[in-house]
Amino acid sequence: xxxxxxxxxxxxxxxxxxxxxxxxxxxxxxxxxxxxxxxxxxxxxxxxxxxxxxxxxxxxxxxxxxxxxxxxxxxxxxxxxxxxxxxxxxxxxxxxxx
Numbered sequence: 887x888x889x890x891x892x893x894x895x896x897x898x899x900x901x902x903x904x905x906x907x908x909x910x911x912x913x914x915x916x917x918x919x920x921x922x923x924x925x926x927x928x929x930x931x932x933x934x935x936x937x938x939x940x941x942x943x944x945x946x947x948x949x950x951x952x953x954x955x956x957x958x959x960x961x962x963x964x965x966x967x968x969x970x971x972x973x974x975x976x977x978x979x980x981x982x983x984x
Contacts, residue, residue: 975981 971981
């Protein structure tokens with residue numbers, strides 16, 4: 887074999903190994919990226935779960951305010967449509983007519 891042919895035979899495996907080694911470090915790096923992003927997702931889920939009691943408390947407060955308003959409106963409507971007359975006013979026809 888000639889010298890150039892012999893050199894090609896030895897350099898071909900070295901070149902193949904060096905090119906194959908380029909991607910070896912990218913796999914663990916990509917795996918760590920995936921783990922970091924999944925940790926971000928889990929942190930977001932936890933943050934949302936922590937906010938649920940605040941939302942429940944807000945809704946309970948809103949319901950209490952709405953309940954008070956509704957009771958006030960019902961009471962005022964009942965007073966507005968009711969007739970309030972005392973026993974002394976029954977003898978006076980003008981008071982009865984009012």
